[in-house]
Amino acid sequence: MQNTQTEYIRSITDFKPEIAVILGSGLGELANEVSPIAEIEYKNIPNMPVSTAPSHKGKLIFGKFEGKNIVLMQGRVHLYEGYSSKQIADIIRLLKNLGVNTLILTNAAGGINKEFNVGDFMLIKDHISCFIDSPLIGANDDNYGVRFPDMSNAYDKDLQKLIKKVAYENNIKLNEGTYVQLKGPQFETPSEIKMLSTLGADAVGMSTVVETIAAVHCGLKVGAISMISNMACGIYDKPLSGEDVTIAAKKAGPQFRKLIKEIIKAL
Numbered sequence: 001m002q003n004t005q006t007e008y009i010r011s012i013t014d015f016k017p018e019i020a021v022i023l024g025s026g027l028g029e030l031a032n033e034v035s036p037i038a039e040i041e042y043k044n045i046p047n048m049p050v051s052t053a054p055s056h057k058g059k060l061i062f063g064k065f066e067g068k069n070i071v072l073m074q075g076r077v078h079l080y081e082g083y084s085s086k087q088i089a090d091i092i093r094l095l096k097n098l099g100v101n102t103l104i105l106t107n108a109a110g111g112i113n114k115e116f117n118v119g120d121f122m123l124i125k126d127h128i129s130c131f132i133d134s135p136l137i138g139a140n141d142d143n144y145g146v147r148f149p150d151m152s153n154a155y156d157k158d159l160q161k162l163i164k165k166v167a168y169e170n171n172i173k174l175n176e177g178t179y180v181q182l183k184g185p186q187f188e189t190p191s192e193i194k195m196l197s198t199l200g201a202d203a204v205g206m207s208t209v210v211e212t213i214a215a216v217h218c219g220l221k222v223g224a225i226s227m228i229s230n231m232a233c234g235i236y237d238k239p240l241s242g243e244d245v246t247i248a249a250k251k252a253g254p255q256f257r258k259l260i261k262e263i264i265k266a267l
């Protein structure tokens with residue numbers, strides 16, 4: 001299926017991106033800062049899942065940024081939208097087919113670690129896949145990777161170093177921690193957050209882990225950053241809403257965009 005998708009994109013542009021960035025909540029506007037060589041809407045790509053989440057636009061934007069060939073995914077798709085982990089793997093493999101070797105993942109997440117504050121950033125050092133299907137279930141496609149891929153260094157160590165250096169040099173506070181993905185779309189209960197905290201999670205979200213597993217399987221270098229859009233349920237006695245996430249994402253947007261831009265520059 002990725003071949004049909006790759007052929008469709010190749011019929012529009014022969015541009016070869018090396019770096020892909022999946023833009024989470026609050027980062028969509030980064031696309032305005034890239035002079036696009038081509039823009040392709042997901043809905044025009046054969047069999048491509050279309051984002052239904054608010055503020056996720058659904059476009060691939062190809063262009064040069066700081067001399068680098070990049071592709072931005074403006075809008076991601078989530079399991080809670082009814083898509084399968086395999087459909088998400090296919091998107092990552094499409095990026096691989098287009099020439100991408102480095103994938104920067106961004107997201108909004110709920111803070112579990114009590115040292116975090118809303119609006120903070122967290123470098124994802126490792127993840128926990130919780131109650132979600134692996135994107136690698138089913139016959140293994142040996143063209144992409146091995147049946148049993150190693151996940152000991154899912155988040156590339158050199159990329160982690162580079163991201164920390166960039167944050168430090170730009171005076172951007174960067175926490176570090178473990179991200180856990182659940183399926184959603186409901187926010188967690190206080191008991192679930194207690195469980196996730198006991199398991200060692202620092203932040204919780206509804207994306208990224210599936211993308212990372214698929215990316216590591218096909219040999220992409222992955223770097224990932226969460227923006228803490230709210231403290232997770234039960235950390236404070238405060239009900240959560242999707243709107244809070246959007247508001248926090250908007251507020252942190254300029255600094256988040258700066259961080260990502262500087263990372264791309266440094267790559």
Ligand code: HPA
Nearest residue numbers: 108109110204205206232
């Ligand atoms: N839980 C799960 N996903 C999220 C949250 C949360 O608290 N905030 C942003 N995405």
